[in-house]
Structures are given as C-alpha cells and as structure tokens.
Amino acid sequence: MSEVITSINQMKEFSKKAVLSQKSIGFIPTMGYLHDGHLSLIKKARNENDIIIVSIFVNPLQFAPSEDFNAYPRDFEKDRLSCDQNGVDVIFYPGYEDMYPQDYQTFTEVSFLSKPLEGTSRPTHFKGVTTIVLKLFNIVKPTRAYFGKKDAQQLIIIKKMVEDLNLDVEIVPCEIKRGVDGLALSSRNVYLNAKERAQAICLKKALDKAKELIDAKILDSKTIIQSMRDVINSNDLASIDYISINSIDCLSELNEVVLGKTLISLAVFFGKTRLIDNIWI
C-alpha cells in the first residue's frame, strides 16, 4: 500500500530519514489523473531506486487565468490504486494553502529557455512549473527525478534549473508513451470528443512525416514544417498553434535539422483542447 502524505513537514521528515539511511529516492512529479505514460515513469524509477515518491498536485501557478485549472481532470482514489499497484511507497498530496499560503511571493524562472515554443503561447507557464518543481525537490529531496519527453521543453528547462542552481538531483528523461494509434498519452486527452480523438493522431502523423523527410535527407526546416502543416490541415477540427524546429540545447530555431541535436515540436488545438507532441532527432 502506498502511504499518503499531505503534510509538507511530514514529507520532509520521511525524506530526511531515507537520506540518512542512505536510501535512494526516485521522484515522479505529476498533476495526477495517472495514465500509462505516468506509470512508465514510475516503473523506470522503481527499477533504479530504493524508495519511490509520486507527487500529485495540480499546480495553479502554471495555469493562466484563461486556462483549464478548474476543469483539469482529477481522480485521487483511482490514482491511489494505480500507485498501490505499481510499487509507489509514498504519494505526496499537499494542499493548496500549504504550498502557496496567502503571503506567498517567491518564484523561480529559467529566463531564456522559457520564452519560445510553449512559452510564446503560455508566457507565465514555466515560471509556475520551475517554482513548484524546485519547492517539490526541496521537500522530497530526490536522488533522481523522472520527467517525460512529451513535455520536452519542460524537461530541458528543469535540467537547466538543476545545473544553474547546483541542485543535487539527477534528472532522468523518459520516452513518450503512446496509444496503439500513436497519440501521445496525456491527461488532457479526456477532453476530446470521439471525432476530435480520431483526428488527434495527426500530431504523430505529422511527426512521422518529418522523420520520413529527414530519413530521405531533406533537412530544410521550412520544407519539413510545410509538409507537417499539410498533414495537420487535412483534419478539419485541428488548428495549429505552432510547429517548430529547434536546437535541443538552447531552443533557438534551426534553418536546418542537425542530426542528434534537434527537437521538432508542435501544439495543436482541437476546440479548446490543446495537445502537444514532439520528436528528438
């Protein structure tokens, strides 16, 4: 059975004891509504650490007022069962007032990497992410923390924060887990109606198209992006937010794909639902 800890002090005490007894802590920060993508991170962590801690906290700070904080899917009892069944030792499930008391006023920002891509559409998003992740790291004291490549920019930003602030945690990138039809698993997929869900596989199809062109030695970004646009635009319910080809290190836009150093990413709306996906080339 996973132990549920809601108190910050209790969580700190638990982790302090684990560190003192030289046990490694594998940490998976989540916003809950767990699916097989989250479980793949948990399983990887389970193989590599003595103790597994999963946090469940829908972080209000990373949602703009116009975004879906209230609607974000939540099902703690189902999540607790998934954690029980997957060898999670502790679920850290803090309250809003405890994480952000009324006089809360301290924020962490990774300046430049937070600006492009997701940052263009969600300008305050990553400040919220890095602030909560740093708080969680301070409370949970993980040896290793696991992040999905689905949120590629988030992963790159967290790695930079760890480097810049000399944090003592190893960031472990995890592969994207997909449904049988290729759609990247995401808690937000539940917002899609049947027709949107059927068309949503176009994100993966567009990425497959990009890979096909690159395999045929077509590396020009404009050409690749146009082909990806054509794939997405053949779906009447899809509306492109961005499609971009960037350097994995500094996220600057690339005119040409550089093998081993390129992130191709996209965000597409289906109605109000915004889906993201990417490949690392």
Ligand SMILES: Nc1ncnc2c1ncn2[C@@H]1O[C@H](COP(=O)(O)OP(=O)(O)OP(=O)(O)O)[C@@H](O)[C@H]1O
């Ligand atoms: N399909 C997936 N494959 C691998 N990792 C994933 C996948 N989906 C989410 N993750 C990772 O799980 C962690 C927690 O993510 P989160 O709780 O936001 O889930 P989510 O499904 O990405 O939700 P959202 O719909 O809000 O994007 C993050 O590190 C995220 O990258």
Ligand SMILES: CC(C)(CO)[C@@H](O)C(=O)[O-]
């Ligand atoms: C890392 C995270 C748990 C911070 O709230 C969130 O951004 C997520 O689930 O990817």
Ligand code: BAL
């Ligand atoms: N996994 C990313 C969390 C968010 O979109 O807020």
